[in-house]
Amino acid sequence: MAPWHTVDGGDPSVGTLRKMRWGPKTIRDGVLERSFHVESSDRDVPGLLWSPLEATGPRPLVLVGHGASGSKRESYVLALGTELARRRGFAVAAIDGPVHGDRRSDGGSVPGLVLLEFSQLWAGDPDMTDRMLADWTATLDALQDLDEVGPGPVGFWGLSMGTILGLPFVAADPRIEVAVLGLMGLTGPSRERIALDAPRVRCPVLFFLQWDDELFDRPSAAALFGLLGATDKRLHAHPGRHGQVPDEAFVASAAFLARYLAGGVG
Amino acid sequence: MAPWHTVDGGDPSVGTLRKMRWGPKTIRDGVLERSFHVESSDRDVPGLLWSPLEATGPRPLVLVGHGASGSKRESYVLALGTELARRRGFAVAAIDGPVHGDRRSDGGSVPGLVLLEFSQLWAGDPDMTDRMLADWTATLDALQDLDEVGPGPVGFWGLSMGTILGLPFVAADPRIEVAVLGLMGLTGPSRERIALDAPRVRCPVLFFLQWDDELFDRPSAAALFGLLGATDKRLHAHPGRHGQVPDEAFVASAAFLARYLAGGVG
Numbered sequence: 347m348a349p350w351h352t353v354d355g356g357d358p359s360v361g362t363l364r365k366m367r368w369g370p371k372t373i374r375d376g377v378l379e380r381s382f383h384v385e386s387s388d389r390d391v392p393g394l395l396w397s398p399l400e401a402t403g404p405r406p407l408v409l410v411g412h413g414a415s416g417s418k419r420e421s422y423v424l425a426l427g428t429e430l431a432r433r434r435g436f437a438v439a440a441i442d443g444p445v446h447g448d449r450r451s452d453g454g455s456v457p458g459l460v461l462l463e464f465s466q467l468w469a470g471d472p473d474m475t476d477r478m479l480a481d482w483t484a485t486l487d488a489l490q491d492l493d494e495v496g497p498g499p500v501g502f503w504g505l506s507m508g509t510i511l512g513l514p515f516v517a518a519d520p521r522i523e524v525a526v527l528g529l530m531g532l533t534g535p536s537r538e539r540i541a542l543d544a545p546r547v548r549c550p551v552l553f554f555l556q557w558d559d560e561l562f563d564r565p566s567a568a569a570l571f572g573l574l575g576a577t578d579k580r581l582h583a584h585p586g587r588h589g590q591v592p593d594e595a596f597v598a599s600a601a602f603l604a605r606y607l608a609g610g611v612g
Numbered sequence: 613m614a615p616w617h618t619v620d621g622g623d624p625s626v627g628t629l630r631k632m633r634w635g636p637k638t639i640r641d642g643v644l645e646r647s648f649h650v651e652s653s654d655r656d657v658p659g660l661l662w663s664p665l666e667a668t669g670p671r672p673l674v675l676v677g678h679g680a681s682g683s684k685r686e687s688y689v690l691a692l693g694t695e696l697a698r699r700r701g702f703a704v705a706a707i708d709g710p711v712h713g714d715r716r717s718d719g720g721s722v723p724g725l726v727l728l729e730f731s732q733l734w735a736g737d738p739d740m741t742d743r744m745l746a747d748w749t750a751t752l753d754a755l756q757d758l759d760e761v762g763p764g765p766v767g768f769w770g771l772s773m774g775t776i777l778g779l780p781f782v783a784a785d786p787r788i789e790v791a792v793l794g795l796m797g798l799t800g801p802s803r804e805r806i807a808l809d810a811p812r813v814r815c816p817v818l819f820f821l822q823w824d825d826e827l828f829d830r831p832s833a834a835a836l837f838g839l840l841g842a843t844d845k846r847l848h849a850h851p852g853r854h855g856q857v858p859d860e861a862f863v864a865s866a867a868f869l870a871r872y873l874a875g876g877v878g
Contacts, residue, residue: 557838557847564834571849572823580860581823583837583847594846 366488373399374424377431384441384484391481392448393441394418396427397494401437404496406607407489409482409522410440411504411512413529414464415457417447422596426503434604437495441485443507444474464507469535478511479518486521501603505529505554505591506561510536517546524606526599528554528581529588531566532573544573551579552602554595561588632754639665640690643697650707650750657747658714659707660684662693663760667703670762672873673755675748675788676706677770677778679795680730681723683713688862692769700870703761707751709773710740730773735801744777745784752787767869771795771820771857772827776802783812790872792865794820794847795854797832798839810839817845818868820861827854 369381377396384391397405408430412420418440427438445463447454454460467474489495502525504512509530516525525547532541551574555567571581584592635647643662650657663671674696678686684706693704711729713720720726733740755761768791770778775796782791791813798807817840821833837847850858 568830577851579851581847581849583849585843585845 375428375432377428379427382488384481384488389477389481390449391441391485392418393439393485394423394427395437395439395489396431397437398431398435401435401494403494404498405494406434406436406498406501406603407486407495408436408438408501408503408603408607409486409512410438411482411502411508412440412443412446413505414443414507415446415454415461417454418442419447422591425596426600429600430603434600434608436604436607437489437492437498439485439489441481443511444478468510475511475514475536475539479515482512482515483519486519490521499523499607501525501607502527503599503603506588510534510540513540513547514543516549517543522549524550524603526552526554526602527574528552528567528571529556529559529562529591530570531562532569533562533566540570541573544570545575547574547576549576549578550602550606551576552599553579553581554591555581555583556588556590557583557585559588641694641698643694645693648754650747650754652746652750655743655747656715657707657751658684659705659751660689660693661703661705661755662697663703664697664701667701667760669760670764671701671703671760672764672767672869673703673705673752673761674767674769674869674873675752675778676704677748677768677774678706678709678712679771680709680773681712681720681727683720684708685713688857691862692866695866696869700866700874702870702873703755703758703764705751705755707747709777710744734776741777741780741802741805745781748778748781749785752785756787765789765873767791767873768793769865769869772854776800776806779806779813780809782815783809788815790816790869792818792820792868793840794818794833794837795822795825795828795857796836797828798835799828799832806836807839810836811841813840813842815842815844816868816872817842818865819845819847820857821847821849822854822856823849823851825854 365385367383367385371378371380378399380395382393382395410423410426412418412423423440430436430438442449445467446460490497500521500523502512502516502522504527506529509527513527516522553571582598584595631651633649633651637644637646644665646661648659648661676689676692678684678689689706696702696704708715711733712726756763766787766789768778768782768788770793772795775793779793782788819837848864850861
């Protein structure tokens with residue numbers, strides 16, 4: 347495994363991502379967890395990669411986008427990463443969102459402050475989505491150059507902010523063959539962008555909705571699901587507020603991703 | 613196995629169901645399929661029972677209600693029955709709905725005529741729901757007296773007319789521990805009854821909705837899901853019209869029923 351990795355291309359206007367640098371690694375729940383950074387001229391994208399111990403050769407890769415105020419170390423991110431690596435043999439990677447996690451000097455230790463800053467960025471910086479799209483693209487480019495990932499099929503999982511910033515990536519990158527999205531609606535500062543990109547999402551989608559979501563109302567979430575361009579899509583709704591996604595949704599997520607990606611296990 | 617079975621009770625105003633009579637049996641997809649009739653003073657309820665070959669002792673029982681114009685021999689009813697019996701070891705039973713299947717002299721050979729007559733009955737006979745509830749209750753009573761069914765846990769599966777006539781049964785009978793419902797909304801002639809019974813459904817529910825349902829519009833279906841009294845409930849929506857329920861829904865149905873009932877396999 348090369349400690350440095352060169353990524354070509356990228357849109358200079360949003361920063362050209364060039365290099366991958368490895369940080370500490372550890373064993374978590376029986377799988378290898380490696381910290382990495384994808385570097386560009388103007389920013390550093392911190393990520394985590396989970397893969398089976400002793401993995402060699404190509405395998406499915408799932409990219410996981412966390413929700414607002416969280417990070418790549420959220421408990422559900424860790425659970426998805428270790429579950430899919432251990433039980434399915436997949437590689438799974440997560441990166442911190444803008445102003446989240448290790449993109450901050452405080453590491454995101456005050457979630458309320460992170461949420462505040464993200465909300466301001468969402469409302470005030472129309473380039474935020476494109477920068478995150480470039481970060482996801484560069485991360486995927488870099489990971490696919492690893493022997494233990496390679497050109498295997500790619501899935502995306504991201505709810506709430508994971509959809510706000512991930513749906514445009516799923517819409518733009520034809521390498522993504524399956525996506526889990528949701529907990530978001532056709533609302534908020536980037537709703538016009540989301541409305542443009544949703545019909546471009548053509549891969550199979552599992553979309554989650556919280557029935558009593560206090561942040562994204564049911565009609566706006568249903569409207570977003572309706573707009574998705576995928577013909578192979580389904581919506582799973584569960585009772586409860588925005589943060590009360592049940593375990594069942596994570597079980598369904600893993601099964602859904604595996605159903606579409608497992609044919610590609612090397 | 614006794615050829616006759618005596619069922620106590622029942623509401624005389626809707627006919628007291630008293631006896632169970634066995635008809636032909638066969639092997640279908642590796643499971644035993646037995647035809648039966650539950651008899652009452654004024655009607656005869658035709659049913660089918662699927663169970664593992666050589667089954668003895670109590671086991672979970674799933675009752676399946678078919679949709680309007682169909683019968684207990686609908687392909688999806690047969691598939692659920694044989695699948696749950698073969699793979700899970702469950703017993704599964706289905707009965708013909710009012711003016712459906714073998715309740716008719718023509719056996720239901722003209723689906724359009726069956727649908728017409730059912731629609732008229734739904735609109736014109738306020739006792740239809742209670743009669744079917746009595747039929748389901750008597751069927752369950754009779755089946756639980758069989759050695760190979762016994763007092764095991766009970767699940768219910770019924771979409772569309774299966775919900776119209778099955779939801780009141782699920783609401784009324786505490787033996788039912790899990791239900792799959794849907795493809796129906798707070799609309800139609802029995803909507804007031806459904807609205808009264810829905811909050812009384814307390815067992816875990818999986819509810820299906822077809823996104824482009826031309827018979828039950830999305831808001832009315834969502835309203836019915838919202839009214840269900842179960843705290844453990846989820847809605848799965850799939851694209852397509854009323855009749856286009858995908859295979860995925862049947863796979864999810866079997867897994868959901870098994871998840872709640874499998875602990876009771878004797």
